[in-house]
Amino acid sequence: MPELVNRQWLLAKRPVGRPQNGDFEYREVHIPTPGEGEVLLRIINALIDPAQRGWMDAVGNYFDPSPLGEPMRSGIIAKVVKSNSDLHPVGQYVSGLGGWEDYTVVPEGSVDIIPYDGSQELGAFSHLLGTKGATAYFGLLEICGLKEGDQVLVSSAAGAVGSLVGQFARIKGCRVVGIARGPEKCRWITEELGFDAAIDYGATGDLSAAIAEQFPDGLDVYFDNVGGEMLEAAIDNLALHARIAICGMISEYNQSDAPGPRNMWNLLVKRARIEGFLVSDFRPRYQEARAAIDSWIKEGRLKYKLDEREGFDILPKTLNCLFDGDHDGRLLVKLVKEVDTVI
């Protein structure tokens, strides 16, 4: 007999500050049936992502809020197990937005088909070959307008996006310094990923001075995953015509009224630019990023680290690992070991 139950973690309350266990509610329901032009997906991986904290708020940021009483919205990697669509045959792998549940029904074309053939690590499609790779790629090349020889600073450098930003910039002939917390992450990005240097955020008293030491002539590009005081310290150290991409501001997700950079004046002095972006704006061009990244993988020029954990029950607590820094690479939760497509 196939499974008859669809497990779900519902968003039950909107948290103030850090999410709590009571913000989610466990439920078991029947597996839904796809209608015309729809497919039933078995969710294999749930991606744990900072954006999810924003979706828990009542006021939508760049997405509508994740609705109360429904499975918590999540990036997913899934397999088609029933199909009423020629686009998506049974057995196809897809990625996209879903929720914290075992099964979900989606309309055809609403998820991305991923070229998984069993030889790759499936989780890589959530990372290098997924939106994280595209975020690093378009943020660096389009928003920052990266040029060979640029002096590049990346925050959250051991994170999912930051670790790719640094490697892409190295491939493009730039010098890269990463900010990360703790000697282990700093060692990883320099010795394993090939960053030119690391600044240990936990051990550095004066961040602005530490950046100045690494960039005596100023930095050309800052890829900002953090915001707050880190952004201010970077603005202190701009070279002429510097470009800053604001990719995410995890430090501000749980704060409502964080102080802003006191040195905006320096943008004028240095004729510099700050630009916020969302990778979803580049969705029509994802294939371009995937092709470039795929070629770098095949040349053995990219390293990445997945922090894959197992079990449906651990989803809520795993989300908080993001805010504690208690994870090591792209964080995802595997919901099922093997997928039987005959249900």
Place this chain on the structure above:
Amino acid sequence: MPELVNRQWLLAKRPVGRPQNGDFEYREVHIPTPGEGEVLLRIINALIDPAQRGWMDAVGNYFDPSPLGEPMRSGIIAKVVKSNSDLHPVGQYVSGLGGWEDYTVVPEGSVDIIPYDGSQELGAFSHLLGTKGATAYFGLLEICGLKEGDQVLVSSAAGAVGSLVGQFARIKGCRVVGIARGPEKCRWITEELGFDAAIDYGATGDLSAAIAEQFPDGLDVYFDNVGGEMLEAAIDNLALHARIAICGMISEYNQSDAPGPRNMWNLLVKRARIEGFLVSDFRPRYQEARAAIDSWIKEGRLKYKLDEREGFDILPKTLNCLFDGDHDGRLLVKLVKEVDTVI
């Protein structure tokens, strides 16, 4: 007999906060003699400009500091009265950087030749046809990437640059709202210059709410001449893909540690951009701006206001009029009524 004396206002001290009378020192010296490849200029107009406050500080901003014990650095309009250069025949009018003095010697090519034929108002070359015009032109079209139909906000809208920004944006088919202080300036920009609306900064308690009222769907372009809380209020009200040009921040010239915008997060949400610029970076393209502006003048589509005052002795006190808002249009001081080129 020609004049034998070159009057000078030297920068004697570096002010803290507002400049004081004692920061300048009056001196009379001999008129200098041009060497090979140099010309002697009779300075006709000294332009009074916010950038001068920055030049008085010990730490250079985008220019080196104005040296102590030398004439206070100033934009000038001048006439060539002695020449050892084929580029600059006697009688030619030029503009550029000089100092607060009657005469100065400059190397050929270090000043811009201006096409003054006696029919125009000479001061206009410090404004529409000079760097102020180029600042408004390139800031709006290049830095903000202005598009027809954009919703545009301008601060210091009755100022030298702001009044042109608004008029250029109207010519380009945009809706323009200006922020200015006091009913008289607000009346001038709407009734005379054709701005669609004005926000009276002096009469508005909640600036962010006042902007929201004018831009219910958000603003596409903010041309920032002020910085500080005005920048924050604009960031509150961005439309998707909004562009902000930071042209000057007069409110911060006399403050060292002004608070920064607390809402930088909104740049990410709205995929918006802030970019600082200096018009001098566009110097190779000034002719392009001058040609466009000249055609708009000839079509009767531009209005401007010069606040020209007379007398060498009033230079120091006139500089402070900038910070008191006590001026009405582009501020310049005329040092001499007529220029005799035979000295």
